[in-house]
Amino acid sequence: xxxxxxxxxxLAQLDTNKIAATNLSDxxxxxxxxxxxxxxxxVIFLYQVFLLILAGWQNRHALTPxxxxxxxxxxxxxxxxxDLAVSGYWGPMLSWLIAPWLALVENPLYAARxxxxxxxxxxxxxxxxxxRSLEIHPAGLVLGAWVAAVSSAAWSVETIAADLLMxxxxxxxxxxxxxSHWLESRSLQIxxxxxxxxxxxxxxxxxxxxxxxxxxIALLWLIGRWSDRKVIGRSLTITLSAFxxxxxxxxxxxxxxxxxxxxxxxxxxxxxNAGPTNTTRRHPSFVIFHQPEAGRVTSWEDxxxxxxxxxxxxxxxxxxxxxxxxxSWNAELAFKHLSEFATPQFGLFAMILGLLVHTxxxxxMKTQRWxxxxxxxxxxxxxxxxxxxxxxxHYYATFPLLFAASIGMMTxxxxxxxxxxxxxxxxxxxxxAICFAVPGxxxxxxxxxxxxxxxxxxxxxxxxxxxxxxxxxxxxxxxxEAGLFTALVAERAWYGDKMNxxxxxxxxxxxxxxxxPRYETEIEQSNQGQTFVNIDSLxxxxxxxxxxxxxxxxxxxxx
Numbered sequence: 001x002x003x004x005x006x007x008x009x010x011l012a013q014l015d016t017n018k019i020a021a022t023n024l025s026d027x028x029x030x031x032x033x034x035x036x037x038x039x040x041x042x043v044i045f046l047y048q049v050f051l052l053i054l055a056g057w058q059n060r061h062a063l064t065p066x067x068x069x070x071x072x073x074x075x076x077x078x079x080x081x082x083d084l085a086v087s088g089y090w091g092p093m094l095s096w097l098i099a100p101w102l103a104l105v106e107n108p109l110y111a112a113r114x115x116x117x118x119x120x121x122x123x124x125x126x127x128x129x130x131x132r133s134l135e136i137h138p139a140g141l142v143l144g145a146w147v148a149a150v151s152s153a154a155w156s157v158e159t160i161a162a163d164l165l166m167x168x169x170x171x172x173x174x175x176x177x178x179x180s181h182w183l184e185s186r187s188l189q190i191x192x193x194x195x196x197x198x199x200x201x202x203x204x205x206x207x208x209x210x211x212x213x214x215x216x217i218a219l220l221w222l223i224g225r226w227s228d229r230k231v232i233g234r235s236l237t238i239t240l241s242a243f244x245x246x247x248x249x250x251x252x253x254x255x256x257x258x259x260x261x262x263x264x265x266x267x268x269x270x271x272x273n274a275g276p277t278n279t280t281r282r283h284p285s286f287v288i289f290h291q292p293e294a295g296r297v298t299s300w301e302d303x304x305x306x307x308x309x310x311x312x313x314x315x316x317x318x319x320x321x322x323x324x325x326x327x328s329w330n331a332e333l334a335f336k337h338l339s340e341f342a343t344p345q346f347g348l349f350a351m352i353l354g355l356l357v358h359t360x361x362x363x364x365m366k367t368q369r370w371x372x373x374x375x376x377x378x379x380x381x382x383x384x385x386x387x388x389x390x391x392x393x394h395y396y397a398t399f400p401l402l403f404a405a406s407i408g409m410m411t412x413x414x415x416x417x418x419x420x421x422x423x424x425x426x427x428x429x430x431x432x433a434i435c436f437a438v439p440g441x442x443x444x445x446x447x448x449x450x451x452x453x454x455x456x457x458x459x460x461x462x463x464x465x466x467x468x469x470x471x472x473x474x475x476x477x478x479x480x481e482a483g484l485f486t487a488l489v490a491e492r493a494w495y496g497d498k499m500n501x502x503x504x505x506x507x508x509x510x511x512x513x514x515x516x517p518r519y520e521t522e523i524e525q526s527n528q529g530q531t532f533v534n535i536d537s538l539x540x541x542x543x544x545x546x547x548x549x550x551x552x553x554x555x556x557x558x559x
Contacts (some may be wrong), residue, residue, distance in 0.1 A: 040142045048124055048149035052117040052156060055447045059157035060113055063457045065286070065481065067160030068488050069301045070195060071108045074098035084295050087302040088254050088265035093201040094119070094162040097389035108488075112160045118153040119165035126171025127152075127400035131407075134370045137425065140407030143433040148400060151341075151440035155396065157447045162203045166397035170206060170213075174376060174397075177217045177239065178369055183231050189238040196239070197246025204264030205383060210243050213379045220375060224366030240538040258304065265304040270388045275311035276322045284308065289477060289496050289509040297487050298494045323386065330389045334381045337392040338402065346435040347402030350409040351377060358412075370408025373401035406432045459551055460485030463515075466539040472555070475514025482551060483515045507531050511556060518552045531557055 069087075074095040076085035085095070094115060101111030127148040131141040155164055173195035176188045196214070220235040222229060236280035251263045258265070273281045284290070284306040285299045292299040299306055313323035339345040355374030358364050365371055377398045384394055410428035461480050467473075467490055476487045477495040487494035495511040503523065506514050514532065516523070523532050532554040539553065540546040 020263045035121060036470050037138050037141065041145050044142070044145045044149050044506050045121070045124065047146075048121065049117075051153035051444065052120055055153050055157045055444060056113045056117050057203070059447060060107075061109055061457050061461070062113075062157060062160075063109060063485055063488075064161070065300055065484060067109075067112055068298060068484060070095050070098060070160055070162075071102075071112055071488065072297050072301050074111070075100055078102050081187050081295065084293070084301070086253055086257050088258060088304050089269060089302055090266075091162050091166070091201055091203045091264075092250065093198065094165055097165075113157075114385070115158040116160060116164070119162075119168065120156040123152045123155075123164050123168035123171070123396065124148050126168035126175065126397075127403075127424055127435060128401040129175035130178075131404055132172050133175040134373075134404045134408070135180075136370060136404050136407045137411055137429070140404075140411070140429050140432070143429055144400065144403045144407065144436075147403065147433055147436045147440060150437060150444055151399065154440055154443035154447050156391065158443075159393065161393060163393040163396055166199050166202035166206055167399075169195050169434040170209065170397045172398055173210070174213060174217070175200060177214065177219075180369075183221065183225075183228065183235050186238065189235050190242045193239040193242025194246055195242075196243040200243075200247045200263075201250055204266045207247060207263050209379065209383055210247075211240065212383065213376055214239055214243075216375050216379050217372070220365065223362060227444070235392060254292045260297065264360075267387065268310070269303060269308055269390065271386075272310050273325055274306040274386075274388050275309060276319060281309070284496075286497060287499070289498060289511075291475075291495055291504060292493055292511055296493065297491065298484060299496070300484075326387075327385045330385045330387075331381075334384065334389055334395065338377070338381070338398060340392060340439055341395075341399055341402055342406070342432075342435040343438045344435070346432065351402055351405040354409050354412075368402050368408060368412065372502045373405040373408075377401050403432070403436055406436070456480070457485050459549070461489055462549075463539075463551060463553070464489035467513075467553070470511070470535075470538040472535060472538060472553075474517060474555075475508045475510070477506065478513035479515030479551065486515065503531075507556065509556075514554045514556060516552050518547070518550050523554060533557060 006417050069090055073085055073090060073092070076082070077092075077095060077099045085092070097115045097118060098108075098111050101114050102108055103496060105111050105114075111343050124145065128141070128145050131144050136144070152164065173192045176182060176195065179188065182188050182192070192214075196206065196210040200210065209457060213554035218232050221232050223552055225232070247263070251261075253380060254263065254265075255261050269283075273283065275281055283300070283303060285303050287432055288307075290299060290306075293302070296302075311319060312322045335348070338348045341347055351374045354371045358371070380395065380398055381389070389395075407429060411425060414424040463482070463486050467486075473492070475493040475495055476490075478497050478501070479486060480497055483497060493511075495509050498505060506523075534557075535553050536546050540549065
């Protein structure tokens with residue numbers, strides 16, 4: 001008996017059912033893979049929290065002069081002293097985050113440490129967002145999240161500053177703009193602008209970077225999609241409009257305070273300090289005697305009106321040469337800091353080669369967005385070249401871009417190995433992760449095992465407690481960082497410091513108390529008029545305890 005042929009319509013139906021079943025199976029596998037990926041990332045976030053608690057506790061008393069300003073400004077917000085809270089030099093967001101914790105914990109350093117831990121979490125979220133938007137291999141994403149968790153935990157205790165928070169928010173903004181849906185999604189366009197605005201509220205350098213990086217990303221989209229110029233322009237306009245709608249409120253507050261249009265006074269001050277070395281180029285708050293604004297502990301909370309020496313590269317040929325030297329010097333520092341994110345310089349070279357060395361260049365830039373990392377990193381580095389870029393914290397936002405470029409490069413290098421590509425990539429990804437993890441774990445080990453409390457902070461806490469117990473009041477001058485930290489803990493004004501001050505300069509500083517190293521003998525030798533009264537007997541019990549303490553306090557008697 002002959003078999004009957006299956007009708008064409010039934011064959012087509014069978015093929016359709018088979019394709020549908022295959023697609024359903026693929027979708028199920030994709031959903032399961034995505035679920036496992038998110039589970040892995042969630043575990044890494046918990047791991048980061050553990051690291052933050054460990055490192056934060058070991059460094060719970062660590063403090064820097066920048067931290068003094070953020071803590072004091074937070075206290076002004078907490079107590080409604082908005083005239084003192086608004087500062088053109090410091091972004092407000094970190095202080096906003098510290099302020100509620102000041103009401104809950106007794107030690108203000110604990111409040112700052114909790115906030116820095118939160119900043120590290122925001123940074124990790126930003127890193128994961130970058131990895132997802134650049135569509136790097138899932139294994140690379142998990143490894144990148146792990147490395148970012150370790151590194152950010154270490155960075156969170158190096159200082160009290162807004163760089164980590166700003167970098168995380170910048171990464172969130174950038175990730176929205178480089179995702180494949182940015183051109184079509186109004187919500188992503190607005191979200192990118194809002195995150196740029198929040199990054200500016202964290203640190204003012206994000207204001208120009210929002211325009212520079214957004215323009216660069218729009219150009220990268222344009223390179224691959226010339227026919228969509230109007231779409232790209234509209235998307236860019238919406239993102240920047242959303243950014244300005246967030247930023248303009250703070251710009252308005254600063255402009256009203258300083259009676260001129262200003263989005264920050266940070267750039268002007270830092271540029272002044274980067275000038276030629278024919279005069280003192282240090283922050284006056286730390287090198288001259290002066291009285292801070294009433295209600296402030298230190299003028300460092302808002303140094304805008306301090307006597308900085310402005311300059312221009314066009315004033316003279318020497319100034320122009322200095323500007324060129326400054327750019328060269330900052331470029332070397334930037335190369336050094338970017339290299340330090342990975343050992344041995346893997347991320348930096350992967351980024352450069354991924355951007356420049358490939359063909360067909362335009363097609364690759366269109367289909368492999370990890371290559372965009374080099375352009376965005378160049379924008380971040382470029383903003384610091386004419387001014388100031390001495391510390392690695394200025395370049396935190398480049399970290400996920402360097403890692404993504406490294407994973408992208410490794411994926412591209414293993415593209416030809418069919419069948420065994422998974423093993424080649426696994427080995428390659430492991431090498432990348434190790435290169436980035438070594439510096440992070442080294443820094444974390446140093447932060448977690450060795451207590452990072454500065455001796456100046458310990459002395460300041462002890463001295464402040466002794467002054468309060470002895471009922472000794474009044475403003476403070478001298479003491480370097482220990483003097484500033486004592487003023488913070490004791491909540492009294494600090495009138496600055498000078499190198500090798502004379503007796504008359506100390507006398508005329510206007511302060512009530514002067515803090516000097518215990519081995520200082522000039523006052524005893526020159527104090528014939530009894531202007532300076534040694535108050536060791538009020539602060540210490542016994543000569544032995546007195547000699548052990550490295551600082552000496554004098555009361556200045558004013559006529």
